[in-house]
Amino acid sequence: MRWSAPGRVNLIGEHTDYNGGLVLPIAIPQRTTVTATRRDDDLIIARSSHGDPAEVELADVGPGSPSGWTAYVAGVLWALRRDGLAAGGLEVSVDSDVPVGAGLSSSAALECAVALAADDLFDLGLGDSDEGRARLAAACVRAENEVAQAPTGGMDQAASLRCREGHALLLDCRSGATEDVPFALGAHGLTLLVVDTRVQHALGDGQYGSRRAACERAVETLGLDSLRDLEPADLAAVEVRLDEETFRRVRHVVTETDRVRRCAERLRDEDFAAVGDLFVASHASMRDDYEISCDELDVVVEAAVERGALGARMTGGGFGGSAIVLVGADHADGVREAVERGFAERGWGAPGVFEVTASAPARNEP
Structure with a gap:
């Protein structure tokens, strides 16, 4: 099975997310796609066209470990489990046309695609509601902040999981409130x-x-x-x-x-x-x-x-x-x-x- 998540462009509101401010991103057509299967153990096997394959036990995931792009995969499963959800091992293959290093949030696109795959494969029941997607986004933020150790705010993950086609997402990063603003x-x-x-x-x-x-x-x-x-x-x-x-x-x-x-x-x-x-x-x-x-x-x-x-x-x-x-x-x-x-x-x-x-x-x- 396959899942995809978009990169994002922030129309306006830079470095306001971690200060409790407002942001106004859109999801963009460029997407990261993961093909994933559930495992019966806690082993994470990740392959990508942009990096070396990696294997890591979920028990070994934590702040700063693993390093590199695998942190964005394993970190999501670690964060979901820390949130009390029954996430386990996955085999994941990753492909993406979100430009890396372009400021278009390729890392969040990867995290969110993995989160949605885990949601389906482990029957977490979060992907079908905005409230559930907000919880998935929070897990992705924790993965990026704690495992990948990138001190970002939550805008990128919210955009990738919660934007609507033809609209920008006005996100209040203090209250969590959102509003869809027409952008056609x-x-x-x-x-x-x-x-x-x-x-x-x-x-x-x-x-x-x-x-x-x-x-x-x-x-x-x-x-x-x-x-x-x-x-x-x-x-x-x-x-x-x-x-x-x-x-x-x-x-x-x-x-x-x-x-x-x-x-x-x-x-x-x-x-x-x-x-x-x-x-x-x-x-x-x-x-x-x-x-x-x-x-x-x-x-x-x-x-x-x-x-x-x-x-x-x-x-x-x-x-x-x-x-x-x-x-x-x-x-x-x-x-x-x-x-x-x-x-x-x-x-x-x-x-x-x-x-x-x-x-x-x-x-x-x-």
């Missing part, structure tokens, strides 16, 4: 391009975690439950209590959550010009306050906007990866050419540019 650009003569810079900067090593740690220090200093307790109007009062760098980190998170809220409103109103403006403002905040952009991402945004795109921004954790561009369908080729020319003029390798639509969540495949 074709009906409005628009398209969403992903530009994969094909860059993974060494600067990104440990830097995601350092941003999260800065937010946690700010919460402690300010005596808050999370940065979600702050509104943009509160920033002037807290600035004097934080060092300059920490304040800029906080300012990004607080203003970014506000931008997510406004972006969802503008999408409901079909005010796509305003959505584009929010994309550009979000990118500036990530570039200047959170400092997670890079030259390649900045060039994508600048070239796209100059060529007539409504807006553009980096998406994902940063330090490379991908940007997204909101553009009229009749201008998409021109934007693609402008971005490719910008890279060529600087002697960089050509980026990957492709269109995405708001697609279906994780599912059983025939």
